Amino acid sequence: MRGVDPFSRLWKRGEQIHLPGVGIVALLSLPDLVKAKKTQRDKDWPMIRRLIEADVARHSGGADKSRVDFWMRECRTADVLRELARTYPEAARRAAPGRPALRAILRGATSKAADLLRKEEDAERALDRRYWAPLRRELERWRLGR
Numbered sequence: 604m605r606g607v608d609p610f611s612r613l614w615k616r617g618e619q620i621h622l623p624g625v626g627i628v629a630l631l632s633l634p635d636l637v638k639a640k641k642t643q644r645d646k647d648w649p650m651i652r653r654l655i656e657a658d659v660a661r662h663s664g665g666a667d668k669s670r671v672d673f674w675m676r677e678c679r680t681a682d683v684l685r686e687l688a689r690t691y692p693e694a695a696r697r698a699a700p701g702r703p704a705l706r707a708i709l710r711g712a713t714s715k716a717a718d719l720l721r722k723e724e725d726a727e728r729a730l731d732r733r734y735w736a737p738l739r740r741e742l743e744r745w746r747l748g749r
Contacts, residue, residue: 607635607639643729651677652679676701679720681717
């Protein structure tokens with residue numbers, strides 16, 4: 604997977620849940636899952652939005668610094684990002700230099716922030732296409748060599 608750490612590090616940061624009738628299931632941590640989902644596939648981006656928004660809702664009023672910093676870096680929805688910046692202004696100021704969409708939010712330009720969030724997504728999709736291009740070419744050579 605592009606952009607994620609080696610399996611041994613992912614495993615250490617992972618989480619476990621108990622599913623009735625199944626038992627203990629190991630999962631990627633949310634930050635690692637979000638990294639893994641930053642692909643060129645259309646279906647991954649709404650999932651990233653939903654995962655982060657669900658995490659914000661789940662931890663509203665009781666989030667630690669690292670979780671809030673994660674939200675500031677990764678939130679995909681301008682309105683939610685605006686609310687996060689309002690709720691956690693210091694974290695927003697810390698994260699703003701590395702995130703143009705958040706800088707727009709802090710200036711009150713929510714629609715500009717939405718455009719910048721789309722640009723972030725487009726850039727990640729392009730990185731994913733470039734990452735997988737050599738493998739696709741190799742697979743195509745194998746297919747044509749039969």
